[in-house]
Amino acid sequence: MSKFSYEVIKTEVNTGARLGKLHTPHGTIDTPVFMPVGTRATVKAMTPRELEEVGARIILGNTYHLYLRPGHELIKEAGGLHSFMAWPGAILTDSGGFQVFSLGDLRKITEEGVEFRSHIDGSKHFFTPEKVMEIEMALGADIAMAFDECPPHTVSYDYAKEAMERTTRWAQRCLLAHDKEEQALFGIVQGGMYKDLREISAKDLVSLDFPGYAIGGLSVGEPKPLMYDMLEATVPFLPFHKPRYLMGVGSPDCLLEGVLRGIDMFDCVLPTRIARNGTVFTGQGKIVIRNALYKNDHSPLDAECGCYACRNFTKAYIRHLFNVDEILGLRLTTIHNLHFLLELMQKIREAISNDDLLSFREEFYSKYNGNCYKNEV
């Protein structure tokens, strides 16, 4: 019997939000959940211990990057990705689809798969659904993603349809090739910005009976209201009792809006990437720590935050660290931003539990820059 299962604990009155538990070989995870991204077998600038302290229980690894460096064979030899990076929690690996299709001229798509050149050294590689399954099984994450085609949001109806249908055929091949009992394989809904294609994609994948479903091809540059429309056109066709994962989403407003539309899982590089540039989330919105405004500010990044950075250091100090390019600066902002998002998810789960998510959203938006919905990255 599989060690992976999902249970819906509760659905909120008046919204699509739900509380759930994701059982994996590396622990049980409360959903809705945000998953920090550890592209190259490390969440940038964080130790596993710090990840646990900010509340992370499941993180991402990127198949494309790990395949190129250090190679899935080495990671397999090390006992899998958990062991290689010494992360005791759960891991989800993406399929490399998004990265490979982002290579533009460096890749060529056929029914068989995608030929591409490495962004590092130009070497030639070929990803097929079968090859990606081989890599993901070697990495040994708790959740693997099927190999999909992720076209740009500006793509025509005809191409979106073609790519979506190919994604479904590839999903079938992934299911056939996947053979690892302790690893759950999720399908990925595609269909561009076309509601009917999203519905078809969802229904076709559901007929293949995956243990979980991702919604791909969103948060790729389209306006947020359009993304929400696509969620509303997709979620109703996904099974109630299986987890729903919105890929690539991590701004506070999008997390809230996603949860309200029935999403259980999210991932994004946003919190860690903006942290390295000195931008931090606070309950009042984002702040840029290099701003001269904070030169003499001897208060923490966010007075209401309980993270290691806010318990010990001031804005003036962190600003100084950024001004002189000291690594501790981006370490502290990374810790803070991840803590902020993971704590937001905790508050969202509490609000669902209290059937109170709509008023939580109202209060959050009223403090968070006032117009977070419109302006948030």
Add this chain to the structure above:
Amino acid sequence: MSKFSYEVIKTEVNTGARLGKLHTPHGTIDTPVFMPVGTRATVKAMTPRELEEVGARIILGNTYHLYLRPGHELIKEAGGLHSFMAWPGAILTDSGGFQVFSLGDLRKITEEGVEFRSHIDGSKHFFTPEKVMEIEMALGADIAMAFDECPPHTVSYDYAKEAMERTTRWAQRCLLAHDKEEQALFGIVQGGMYKDLREISAKDLVSLDFPGYAIGGLSVGEPKPLMYDMLEATVPFLPFHKPRYLMGVGSPDCLLEGVLRGIDMFDCVLPTRIARNGTVFTGQGKIVIRNALYKNDHSPLDAECGCYACRNFTKAYIRHLFNVDEILGLRLTTIHNLHFLLELMQKIREAISNDDLLSFREEFYSKYNGNCYKNEV
């Protein structure tokens, strides 16, 4: 009464090594001690918590760098350097002498002080003994260093004498200007590579009655045997009951040789700097983690080490992190190298306690590359 004092607990039979306790407003420190360097109010890549975990009890701050950025006034406003950087242990600040004299054409020395241009923006500044005392008192370290002139090791006898005599006159001015009860001010012995000048410098400074003495102008490029000669020409003229600090020394062999010659305190950027380039100390000598030799090496950096890096991660993983420029890589090597040196000092203290330092040295050298004394950086 001053909160600073030093007591010699024991002197080893047959060597000049001694065990001591340095009492400061921020804790009591067992000597001989190695002090990690936190140039710009952070030991590079480390949190205060990690510093405590590797066993650091006293660290350095650099007056020159902190004066330029973020400025001593800001640090004073933040409650001093301890508070600014959230370091609960003791701090020693250097005087900026070494940095200012390293500026070459950018500085001009007179009896009054040193005019120099910032290495950052070319702005003009003037350091006098009185100005440096003002800055160091604002920084508020437990130990401040007198402003000295540190000439190159290749300097002529006449210039070494002139610089040494000026350093003594500046030391007097520092004593007059220093007015901070909870901060101890150390004098710095100079005299180039000339034994008689070292003796004069030591005697003159001792007559000024500082609570501690540093030996400066060594470990600046001269051969190690010459440095040891200079130590032997200086230490006998320093008072037994006051701490002796050898500035800028941090390789394992030099620490051992320094302790054997009666040194109590050391500092150096070496362990943290080489860590960021992927070089780590082990009981068998230094290793370069990028070496292909470690590609499939799933054992820790040093099998006998108990640091966070060695308890959790392998050479293959850390090598991967360096190959893809992930910050966690240099974090782990920094933790390891500091732990290694601080544990070495702990072992040295135990050996002194057992009157066993000579055989400890023999055993250490027999394992550590076999010829550490000759080849170590």
